[in-house]
Amino acid sequence: xxxxxxxxxTGLVGSGWAVVFARAGCDVAMYDAAPGGAEQGRxxxxxxxxxxxxxxxxxxxxxxxxxxxxxxxxxxxxxDGAVYAQESTFERTDVKREVFSAIDAVIGPDTLVGSSSxxxxxxxxxxxxxxxxxxxxxxxxxxxxxxPVVELVPxxxxxxxxxxxxxxLMERVGQAPVEMTREIEGFIxxxxxxxxxxxxxxxxxxxxATAEDVDKTVSKGLGLRWAFMGPFETIDLNAPGGxxxxxxxxxxxxxxxxxxxxxxxxxxxxxxxxxxxQRREVLPASDLATRRAWRDRRLMAxxxxxxxxxxx
Amino acid sequence: xxxxxxxxxTGLVGSGWAVVFARAGCDVAMYDAAPGGAEQGRxxxxxxxxxxxxxxxxxxxxxxxxxxxxxxxxxxxxxDGAVYAQESTFERTDVKREVFSAIDAVIGPDTLVGSSSxxxxxxxxxxxxxxxxxxxxxxxxxxxxxxPVVELVPxxxxxxxxxxxxxxLMERVGQAPVEMTREIEGFIxxxxxxxxxxxxxxxxxxxxATAEDVDKTVSKGLGLRWAFMGPFETIDLNAPGGxxxxxxxxxxxxxxxxxxxxxxxxxxxxxxxxxxxQRREVLPASDLATRRAWRDRRLMAxxxxxxxxxxx
Numbered sequence: 001x002x003x004x005x006x007x008x009x010t011g012l013v014g015s016g017w018a019v020v021f022a023r024a025g026c027d028v029a030m031y032d033a034a035p036g037g038a039e040q041g042r043x044x045x046x047x048x049x050x051x052x053x054x055x056x057x058x059x060x061x062x063x064x065x066x067x068x069x070x071x072x073x074x075x076x077x078x079x080d081g082a083v084y085a086q087e088s089t090f091e092r093t094d095v096k097r098e099v100f101s102a103i104d105a106v107i108g109p110d111t112l113v114g115s116s117s118x119x120x121x122x123x124x125x126x127x128x129x130x131x132x133x134x135x136x137x138x139x140x141x142x143x144x145x146x147x148p149v150v151e152l153v154p155x156x157x158x159x160x161x162x163x164x165x166x167x168x169l170m171e172r173v174g175q176a177p178v179e180m181t182r183e184i185e186g187f188i189x190x191x192x193x194x195x196x197x198x199x200x201x202x203x204x205x206x207x208x209a210t211a212e213d214v215d216k217t218v219s220k221g222l223g224l225r226w227a228f229m230g231p232f233e234t235i236d237l238n239a240p241g242g243x244x245x246x247x248x249x250x251x252x253x254x255x256x257x258x259x260x261x262x263x264x265x266x267x268x269x270x271x272x273x274x275x276x277x278q279r280r281e282v283l284p285a286s287d288l289a290t291r292r293a294w295r296d297r298r299l300m301a302x303x304x305x306x307x308x309x310x311x312x
Numbered sequence: 313x314x315x316x317x318x319x320x321x322t323g324l325v326g327s328g329w330a331v332v333f334a335r336a337g338c339d340v341a342m343y344d345a346a347p348g349g350a351e352q353g354r355x356x357x358x359x360x361x362x363x364x365x366x367x368x369x370x371x372x373x374x375x376x377x378x379x380x381x382x383x384x385x386x387x388x389x390x391x392d393g394a395v396y397a398q399e400s401t402f403e404r405t406d407v408k409r410e411v412f413s414a415i416d417a418v419i420g421p422d423t424l425v426g427s428s429s430x431x432x433x434x435x436x437x438x439x440x441x442x443x444x445x446x447x448x449x450x451x452x453x454x455x456x457x458x459x460p461v462v463e464l465v466p467x468x469x470x471x472x473x474x475x476x477x478x479x480x481l482m483e484r485v486g487q488a489p490v491e492m493t494r495e496i497e498g499f500i501x502x503x504x505x506x507x508x509x510x511x512x513x514x515x516x517x518x519x520x521a522t523a524e525d526v527d528k529t530v531s532k533g534l535g536l537r538w539a540f541m542g543p544f545e546t547i548d549l550n551a552p553g554g555x556x557x558x559x560x561x562x563x564x565x566x567x568x569x570x571x572x573x574x575x576x577x578x579x580x581x582x583x584x585x586x587x588x589x590q591r592r593e594v595l596p597a598s599d600l601a602t603r604r605a606w607r608d609r610r611l612m613a614x615x616x617x618x619x620x621x622x623x624x
Contacts, residue, residue: 119565141533141534146536147532147533147536147537148532148533149528149529149532149533149534151529176528176532176533178521178525178526178528178529179521179522179525180520180521180525181519181520181521182520184518184520185565185568185569185572186565186566186568186569188515188520188521188525188526188529189529189533189534190565190566190569191511191515191569192508192511192512192526192529192530192534193534193543194511194565194566194569194570195507195508195510195511195569195570196504196507196508196543197543197547197566198507198566198570199503199504199507200504200543200544203500203503206496207493208492208493208494208496208500209490209491209492209493209500210491211544212544213490213491213500214490214500214504214542214543214544215541215542215543215544215545216461216488216490216542217461217463217490217500217501217504217542218504218538218542218543219538219539219540219541219542219545220459220460220461220488221453221459221460221461221488221501222453222461222501222504222505222538223535223537223538223539223540223542224458224459224539224611224614224615224618225459225535225607225611226530226531226534226535226538226539227531227535227536227538227539227614228531228535228610228614229527229531229607229610230524230526230527230528230529230530230531230535231505231508231509231512231526231527231530232512232523232524232526232527232587232591233527233531233591233595235509236591236595236600237600237603237604237607241597242588242591242592242597242600243584243587243588243591244584244585244587244588247579247584247587248584251579251584253431253497253498253502253506254498254502254506254509254510255579256497256498257497257498257502257503257506257507258506258507258510260497267559267563267567272555272556272559272560272563273556275544275555275556275559276554276555276556279544279545279548279554279555280554283545283548285553285554288548288549288554291549292549295537295541295549298540298541298621299536299537301617301621302536302539302540302617302621303536305613305614305617306536309610309613309614
């Protein structure tokens with residue numbers, strides 16, 4: 001029998017999760033506290049499934065996958081019999097505290113709960129609930145159907161079996177779970193993105209290069225390897241003797257670079273305005289929506305490419 | 313008539329450059345001070361062209377492209393009539409100083425010179441030559457035929473027209489030049505890679521995640537967008553109002569993350585050993601060469617995918 005998954009909060013992120021679980025064969029129950037919210041979310045699921053099908057990224061007919069997605073009228077109905085609930089409500093501590101209280105009141109003894117929180121750790125909104133050992137953060141990238149990474153971040157009271165079971169579930173449905181041993185601001189993904197962005201802004205601020213040229217350095221250079229292997233594997237293959245050999249050869253250069261970037265200035269309004277002006281010259285504000293649609297098509301084409309490359 | 317390009321130093325990097333220029337229709341003269349070096353380099357070119365052809369990444373027959381690549385027996389012969397020379401000799405200041413002296417002695421009045429130096433700025437080895445206004449760094453990623461970015465870094469005495477002309481040449485041959493306004497350690501690419509690596513090592517050192525999970529966070533998440541758009545375009549499309557909107561919303565989070573990573577510790581031997589052990593568990597040292605060949609095939613498939621995606 002198919003596993004049942006509850007989707008709590010059915011905005012863009014929750015709907016994306018519904019696609020992931022339904023595509024993998026799970027029964028998905030969508031619930032949203034806002035009247036009509038879950039129905040709207042299910043329409044987003046239908047749209048995303050059609051897009052994915054056009055790029056060969058689903059095995060079954062979209063309609064067959066959509067048939068596995070139902071709308072639940074109460075939170076209790078959504079959670080009933082679910083092995084896992086993905087919470088994707090508004091990113092504010094007081095909101096999430098209330099949602100977890102409501103979940104706690106009706107959850108069964110075996111259901112695990114992952115929060116899509118991109119920044120607030122689970123300890124900030126699960127300390128008061130009875131099911132807290134079964135709660136953790138499961139932070140996706142949007143949309144999770146195209147970017148499979150999901151960061152699993154336990155609160156101090158999350159049971160190790162919870163992490164283990166959610167990791168196994170995520171692998172079963174085709175996601176790429178990564179695991180933190182404890183909470184830290186920004187988790188892994190936004191910490192890595194953050195340091196790179198900090199240096200990118202700094203280079204522009206110092207007048208060393210334009211934002212466009214910084215972008216090209218990534219999209220026409222660094223990012224090409226990173227689309228199919230991470231930074232450690234990259235350097236492991238870039239020195240004859242592997243990663244330790246690389247660290248001994250190039251460590252001094254990187255330490256020297258890092259030492260010169262200790263100053264983490266706030267991106268002030270003048271700098272923000274300068275980069276905004278550069279971007280708007282490349283892409284007028286009126287074209288942002290069109291470009292976002294372009295990005296989504298490119299991500300789908302890339303996902304298809306990577307899927308084929310991995311299979312061959 | 314086809315432009316002539318001189319390749320000075322014909323190891324892996326120089327041979328990669330020969331592929332780039334010959335593929336684009338230039339006449340390429342390869343020179344190496346070591347006897348037989350240029351002949352060996354030309355064989356590498358032949359091999360790379362066959363690989364590229366197998367992935368549909370060259371327009372002409374490999375043999376037709378190779379016919380445009382000749383071996384020069386003297387430096388003078390290589391430079392004679394060349395619009396541009398790409399210097400790719402050993403990465404040591406004293407070596408490069410001598411090479412630039414030798415170039416200076418025989419170079420014509422219109423030839424520009426770019427150095428493949430990945431770290432040493434041009435000011436360290438061109439201050440003494442008469443042609444110094446025509447010299448700069450043109451730092452590629454290996455192999456340049458697959459990763460098109462090239463960092464143009466002028467010395468204080470490099471003429472603006474030199475930068476402009478080399479940028480135009482690089483664009484003509486299908487590379488993606490980025491331009492620094494002045495020299496800085498690590499240029500753009502290694503500075504961006506450096507800050508990300510520094511944080512990656514720190515996460516592993518703090519026991520927050522394994523090297524493998526840090527890698528997956530990039531290869532299954534961050535790196536997917538970065539393979540076709542840079543960090544600024546990424547955040548420009550990730551907030552309703554563009555990059556300034558994003559900076560105001562998420563700046564505080566990133567500053568807070570950055571403030572907590574000010575400590576740039578040296579990667580000490582214990583840490584290097586721990587990451588080496590993790591990597592060798594994933595990939596035994598005896599499999600490094602096989603995995604490098606896998607990476608090159610994946611890069612070629614990705615380059616083909618991106619080429620098609622850009623065309624469509």
